[in-house]
Amino acid sequence: MTCIVCGTPQAAGLTGWHASCHECGYESAALQGAINEKTEGSKVDEDARELGLKALRQENFRDIVDLARRLARPGAGSLLDVGCAHGWFLETARERFEVLGIEPDAVVGGRTAARGLPVRQGYFPDALQPGEAFDVIVFNDVIEHIPDIRTALDACHARLKEGGLLILNLPNSAGFFYRLSKAFATMGWRSPFERLWQKDLPSPHVHYFRPANLERLVGRHGFERVHSGELPSLRAKGLLERIRCAGNISGPSLYLQYAAALCAIPVLGLFPSDIIVSVFRKT
DSSP states (O other): OBOTTTOOBOEEOSSTTEEEOTTTOOEEEOOOOOTTOOOSSOSSOHHHHHHHHHHHHHHHHHHHHHHHHHHSOTTOOEEEEETOTTSHHHHHHTTTSEEEEEESOHHHHHHHHHTTOOEEESOTTTTSOTTOOEEEEEEESOGGGOSSHHHHHHHHHHHEEEEEEEEEEEEBTTSHHHHHHHHHHHTTOOHHHHHHTTTTSSSOOOEEBOHHHHHHHHHTTTEEEEEEEEEOOOOSTTHHHHHHTTSOOOHHHHHHHHHHHHHHGGGGGGSOOSEEEEEEEEO
């Protein structure tokens, strides 16, 4: 495979489905998604996922909305949330913007729409109307799931108004837990590494970026970076449910990962976070 960032041939990674670029640090996975496909048994416990993620996400989302308000052009009022899931970001952002969400998962999107939030079921940009454009487009933990990311970035450029903002909130390949999971994988314990790639879930990760190679890729599609920062990746509240929600982790492994993560929280500030947020302006 060729690196989508710099064009260098990628080298084999830590598993048969993992590859990495030694030139720019981009990593990819040959994992297939299965959104809306019926499978035997639920792969994701959505109730546990909501309990485990909501507190962390809501606080991070407030920071992202503040960024959007501060960096957007005067008079900017429309915001699109791609992959809005449970609608937590829509609830936060609608205090400052006129919001619209797109969600490909029919069940999750249906639950969000039933709460009165403006959600369209489908994929970006197909779910949009011809000529529909926005001042801000946000991908919260979504862009890393999209196989054809370059086409998605072109669609963002086309659907943003002049001077509009593209906000990407995503995992960081330079983050503490991701690097730790890779160290464990080299020693034969692959469960944490597979968990961070969301292997065997309906929508696995297929990309892992760090700020530099992300800026390099997005910049080639008509954007300039105006902000790059980090967000907290872990809080004690909801941590066990967050790890448990995948439903495919055994008891001993579950509690071992939980204990390791809990013990790491006090020292995480000394290391790069596993969540980055980058803001780009349409040029």
